[in-house]
Amino acid sequence: MKLVVGLGNPGNRYVNTRHNVGFLVVDKLKEKYGDKVATFLKPDQFMNKSGVVLKRVVRNFPGALESDLIVIHDDLDIKIGEYKRANKGPKDHNGLNNIYEQLGVKDFEHIRVGIDNGEFRTSGEEYVLSKWKPEEREAIDRVVDEIVEEMKNALA
Secondary structure, three states, X not given: OEEEEEOOOOOHHXXXXXXXXXXXXXXXXXXXXXXXXXXXXXXXOOHHHXXXXXXXXXXXXXXXXXXXXXXXXXXXXXXXXXXXXXXXXXXXXXXXXXXXXXXXXXXXXEEEEEEEOOOOOOOHHHHHOOEOOHHHHHHHHHHHHHHHXXXXXXXX
């Protein structure tokens, strides 16, 4: 069984922020496919502590970590409305860095969801914690639906 982890920050303050796009995808996957096809996880700690939470959970998935783990996260290197499935993450992502450190592996499936609107001028940290503009949210909703549809085969 797959372990599908959506990265984000817990709490109402972070709902509908760019950094929480992993939570959006996991919520939609769980809604569509239920708990019978995969174990879905939204870490209950801040993004930069995702690996600490994941390390506790993967104890239930011995020996199959790399082949059964899928991590869904935001990516500033990809435009809003696009995503990539890859076996590596972006250059710098604090949530992923903590996962790599805590688990001691990097070679698992990453679903990298684009959050770059091409016009942000603030710091990366400030930008990822900002809320979606309405037109951005429409693009994100479309890409989340695409990911959920594509994941059908990966979760079967």
